[in-house]
Amino acid sequence: MxxxxxxxxxxxxxxxxxxxxxxxxxxxxxxxxxxxxxPAVIVIQNATIFTVSHGTIxxxxxxxxxxxxxxxGQTVKAPxxxxxIDAAGQFVIPGIIDCHSHIALEAINEGSVSVSxxxxxxxxxxxxxxxIYRDLAGGVTSANIxxxxxxxxxxxxxxxxxxxxxxxxxxxxMGAMPGIKFALGENPKRSNFSVPGQPRRYPATRMGVxxxxxxxxxxxxxxKKAWDEYDKRVAAGEKNLIPPRRDLRLDPLVEVLEGKRYxxxxxxxxxxxxxxxxxxxxFGFKIRTLQHVLEGYKVADEIAAAGxxxxxxxxxxxxxxxAYDAIPYNAALMTRRGVVVSxxxxxxxxxxxxxxxxxxxxxxxxxSHDEALKMVTINPAMQLGIDKRVGTIDVxxxxxLAIYNHDPMSAYAVVQKxxxxxxxxxxxxxxxxxxxxxxxEKKALIDKLKxxxxxxxxDKKPSATVPIGQKPGEKKPEEKKPEDKPKPPQSEGxxxxxxxxxxxxxx
Amino acid sequence: xxxxxxxxxxxxxxxVVCALSxxxxxxxxxxxxYAITHAKIFTLSGSTIDDGTIILRDGKIAAVGVGLDIPxxxxxIDAKGLQVYxxxxxAVTQMGLREIGAVSATVDSTETGNFNPDVVAATAVxxxxxxxxxxxxxxxxxxxxxxxxxxxDSGGGGSxxxxxxxxxxxxxWEIDEMLIKKSAAMVLNWPQIETQTFDFATFSRKExxxxxxxxxxxxxxxxxxxxxxxxxxxxxxxxxxxxxxYDRDLKLExxxxxxxxxxxxxVFANRAREIRNAVEFCDKHQLRMILVGGEEAYKVKDxxxxxxxxxxxxPMLSLPLDEDDPYDRLLSQPAELAAAGVxxxxxxxxNSFARRLGQNAANAVAHGLPYxxxxxxxxxxxxxxxxxxxxxxxxxxxxxxxxxxxNGDPLELTTDVKYxxxxxxxxxxxxxxxxxxxxxxxxxKPQ
Numbered sequence: 001m002x003x004x005x006x007x008x009x010x011x012x013x014x015x016x017x018x019x020x021x022x023x024x025x026x027x028x029x030x031x032x033x034x035x036x037x038x039p040a041v042i043v044i045q046n047a048t049i050f051t052v053s054h055g056t057i058x059x060x061x062x063x064x065x066x067x068x069x070x071x072x073g074q075t076v077k078a079p080x081x082x083x084x085i086d087a088a089g090q091f092v093i094p095g096i097i098d099c100h101s102h103i104a105l106e107a108i109n110e111g112s113v114s115v116s117x118x119x120x121x122x123x124x125x126x127x128x129x130x131x132i133y134r135d136l137a138g139g140v141t142s143a144n145i146x147x148x149x150x151x152x153x154x155x156x157x158x159x160x161x162x163x164x165x166x167x168x169x170x171x172x173x174m175g176a177m178p179g180i181k182f183a184l185g186e187n188p189k190r191s192n193f194s195v196p197g198q199p200r201r202y203p204a205t206r207m208g209v210x211x212x213x214x215x216x217x218x219x220x221x222x223x224k225k226a227w228d229e230y231d232k233r234v235a236a237g238e239k240n241l242i243p244p245r246r247d248l249r250l251d252p253l254v255e256v257l258e259g260k261r262y263x264x265x266x267x268x269x270x271x272x273x274x275x276x277x278x279x280x281x282x283f284g285f286k287i288r289t290l291q292h293v294l295e296g297y298k299v300a301d302e303i304a305a306a307g308x309x310x311x312x313x314x315x316x317x318x319x320x321x322x323a324y325d326a327i328p329y330n331a332a333l334m335t336r337r338g339v340v341v342s343x344x345x346x347x348x349x350x351x352x353x354x355x356x357x358x359x360x361x362x363x364x365x366x367x368s369h370d371e372a373l374k375m376v377t378i379n380p381a382m383q384l385g386i387d388k389r390v391g392t393i394d395v396x397x398x399x400x401l402a403i404y405n406h407d408p409m410s411a412y413a414v415v416q417k418x419x420x421x422x423x424x425x426x427x428x429x430x431x432x433x434x435x436x437x438x439x440x441e442k443k444a445l446i447d448k449l450k451x452x453x454x455x456x457x458x459d460k461k462p463s464a465t466v467p468i469g470q471k472p473g474e475k476k477p478e479e480k481k482p483e484d485k486p487k488p489p490q491s492e493g494x495x496x497x498x499x500x501x502x503x504x505x506x507x
Numbered sequence: 508x509x510x511x512x513x514x515x516x517x518x519x520x521x522x523v524v525c526a527l528s529x530x531x532x533x534x535x536x537x538x539x540x541y542a543i544t545h546a547k548i549f550t551l552s553g554s555t556i557d558d559g560t561i562i563l564r565d566g567k568i569a570a571v572g573v574g575l576d577i578p579x580x581x582x583x584i585d586a587k588g589l590q591v592y593x594x595x596x597x598a599v600t601q602m603g604l605r606e607i608g609a610v611s612a613t614v615d616s617t618e619t620g621n622f623n624p625d626v627v628a629a630t631a632v633x634x635x636x637x638x639x640x641x642x643x644x645x646x647x648x649x650x651x652x653x654x655x656x657x658x659x660d661s662g663g664g665g666s667x668x669x670x671x672x673x674x675x676x677x678x679x680w681e682i683d684e685m686l687i688k689k690s691a692a693m694v695l696n697w698p699q700i701e702t703q704t705f706d707f708a709t710f711s712r713k714e715x716x717x718x719x720x721x722x723x724x725x726x727x728x729x730x731x732x733x734x735x736x737x738x739x740x741x742x743x744x745x746x747x748x749x750x751x752x753y754d755r756d757l758k759l760e761x762x763x764x765x766x767x768x769x770x771x772x773x774v775f776a777n778r779a780r781e782i783r784n785a786v787e788f789c790d791k792h793q794l795r796m797i798l799v800g801g802e803e804a805y806k807v808k809d810x811x812x813x814x815x816x817x818x819x820x821x822p823m824l825s826l827p828l829d830e831d832d833p834y835d836r837l838l839s840q841p842a843e844l845a846a847a848g849v850x851x852x853x854x855x856x857x858n859s860f861a862r863r864l865g866q867n868a869a870n871a872v873a874h875g876l877p878y879x880x881x882x883x884x885x886x887x888x889x890x891x892x893x894x895x896x897x898x899x900x901x902x903x904x905x906x907x908x909x910x911x912x913x914n915g916d917p918l919e920l921t922t923d924v925k926y927x928x929x930x931x932x933x934x935x936x937x938x939x940x941x942x943x944x945x946x947x948x949x950x951x952k953p954q
Binding site (some may be wrong): 130133137186191192195298300301316318319323324327329333336348352360362365391406409410413414431432435 | 638826
């Protein structure tokens with residue numbers, strides 16, 4: 001499927017509007033996206049520090065050197081030339097890690113086949129997606145960027161850091177294990193929608209979803225055997241062998257079988273959760289995380305016994321049948337049964353307040369403040385295998401931090417600064433201070449555009465009279481909606497046929 | 508569920524109430540009077556009372572004050588350490604009209620066709636919807652059930668005139684017990700100038716020339732005006748005492764209170780341009796406009812204030828409309844509107860997320876809205892905007908006893924509602940989620 005962005009560009013060109021759009025939009029984006037300075041040494045002082053690993057430090061300091069946490073404590077030995085961030089009365093937590101995100105992407109679903117393991121989200125990273133910045137402003141520093149959930153076996157995934165202003169090549173979390181998305185239930189079987197003009201596709205039942213996955217892994221196992229055989233014979237010194245034919249669809253599945261690629265599996269119902277655990281056992285691979293896993297609380301012991309992580313929503317429910325038994329106690333109940341649980345967003349807006357979503361587990365299920373905080377810091381870090389690098393405030397870890405004006409387990413807390421690798425990528429004061437200047441620049445550009453379109457209005461088609469303020473790039477492509485979209489409908493377009501019928505990212 | 512240990516007597520009664528699955532009230536002999544004592548009472552009508560008593564009797568608030576005499580036979584709830592507020596009011600939901608968004612058989616929120624002024628939400632509100640007790644547990648005691656307002660589940664968008672919204676209590680054996688006001692407002696989805704549409708043939712967005720989109724928009728606005736004019740004429744004809752020769756027209760009949768300015772119109776619009784057009788239109792036709800949505804209300808705040816048009820805001824926890832809007836555009840809007848003197852309520856625009864009403868209000872406080880204004884925006888102001896403030900919205904003698912008792916700030920994420928009264932009845936906080944939690948908490952370890 002052609003990416004929405006490029007198809008949009010084609011259309012914009014057709015309307016003779018593309019260059020005007022670039023002219024209007026890009027200067028703003030560049031202005032906002034300049035990578036922040038990175039002083040070699042920063043010290044954050046006078047803060048309440050929730051380390052997550054070793055309790056709370058009142059009036060504490062964090063010394064950051066070369067992007068890493070060098071010291072944490074009541075007092076630290078800061079060199080004279082260190083840049084000081086006075087966080088008196090403020091609260092520092094490890095940067096939030098979102099274990100299920102679809103930001104920074106130009107496409108989310110290759111929905112034409114039921115096994116789309118050949119596609120890779122890394123190839124459609126969009127570093128200029130404004131949602132990167134918005135989520136950064138919500139304290140998020142790393143995110144698991146997922147394909148899906150259109151297919152039983154979806155595309156390849158990666159973990160990124162929200163380094164707003166950097167090119168796509170700088171977004172990936174280096175050293176993080178790559179992943180692949182699976183999806184079970186209503187989305188891959190297309191229960192809630194159909195594509196006009198297309199016949200129903202296999203699978204259309206949960207039985208078929210299981211067989212789609214089993215079928216793909218049977219092939220992958222044979223394929224791996226063929227390669228192993230070939231490698232063995234090459235190693236033994238045989239010459240002039242013809243290698244097995246490379247299969248881009250099966251390569252990532254072989255990596256799964258070899259434990260070199262994590263499986264993040266979208267699922268809802270208890271039965272399909274157990275189904276997937278059985279299939280994984282049959283083929284000898286591991287599920288790394290169950291995503292959404294809204295009925296996880298019903299089979300928490302089985303999930304814990306399998307050593308599988310669970311990444312869920314705080315309180316979403318009833319948007320489809322498989323979410324009708326969803327309860328806000330899910331995270332707490334699974335935690336009590338020994339599952340490593342994270343709270344994820346699946347949505348650019350939800351990600352801006354994951355701290356609040358985690359706090360709900362204190363009310364629903366009685367988790368402690370620290371247990372709740374773990375669900376958006378160290379727990380997702382463990383699930384993504386990046387816990388040695390991020391997720392707590394400890395010496396030697398990446399200086400990925402979020403600073404709030406109140407305890408972040410409250411709806412009254414607002415992020416003041418977000419740091420990644422010791423750089424301040426978001427600063428609320430700086431953001432607010434820059435607004436008048438950006439307004440001025442925007443106004444100047446609009447005036448210029450108005451003038452130029454007035455001048456050209458004689459030789460233009462009616463479509464050139466698209467009003468200012470109707471920039472074609474403003475709206476998110478439809479595919480960018482989160483796959484399950486239970487959020488209150490976004491206003492614009494929500495009432496239109498497209499907004500109502502499209503099942504979001506499931507396509 | 509936790510019960511305060513010092514209220515054992517009440518806890519027993521409460522447990523009985525909780526045992527009644529789904530239903531709201533105890534079936535036998537509910538108490539007719541309650542006294543909540545030693546509570547911090549946030550009346551929202553006067554000053555806050557630190558150690559006060561409220562007497563609830565026969566569905567109403569009988570008295571509020573310090574050291575009041577407790578009537579004989581009243582159930583006493585010692586609320587020491589607890590706080591009392593008016594129940595929260597969610598002014599836009601599809602409560603009872605939509606159970607599972609993706610299953611159309613469970614959705615009755617939007618009728619087909621563009622002009623349905625005669626359909627009434629109360630007709631289709633399912634009193635046993637699981638959403639009602641789930642939402643109630645968050646301290647929401649009344650909502651507006653809004654038909655025809657579009658949304659994810661509406662299967663093709665809202666009508667232009669969507670029908671009549673009903674104000675309902677969040678408890679009742681059947682709809683008559685739940686009704687606060689059957690016809691509280693008419694829904695009007697203001698047309699949008701849509702230059703982008705979705706094309707199923709190519710599965711991509713299509714640009715529509717502005718001129719075409721504008722033409723379509725003008726046509727729709729003209730059509731609304733036409734309906735209102737016909738309703739005007741209909742009202743005049745029907746007013747005449749001589750027997751009219753006209754056939755009865757249910758749709759026009761439903762619009763008569765609208766054109767007479769008796770029934771407010773909830774005008775759904777977000778963009779400043781559309782809001783301006785809608786204000787001008789409502790002025791011209793002398794409609795009582797309530798702006799609903801209002802994501803760019805800040806751009807027309809002076810107009811809204813000068814015309815005294817109240818707003819029911821979409822959730823603050825939404826992304827800004829435009830890419831180059833400040834990231835906190837919607838979060839900071841309530842503070843800006845309050846400073847400008849625009850009256851507004853907040854609403855969830857949803858069922859599943861209705862319990863985020865308080866969270867949204869708290870986030871607005873975090874971005875500069877005075878706390879009292881936030882609290883009123885989810886209690887008193889929706890009541891005022893919908894003309895129900897004589898019945899609900901504050902803790903005052905004579906008002907309906909829709910009251911919550913909490914262990915803290917009702918807008919905060921971690922606060923629990925301990926007791927909830929609807930029309931003076933102690934109402935169960937049990938719900939589908941709690942039941943499933945308790946059931947599976949007890950699941951034995953598998954062999």
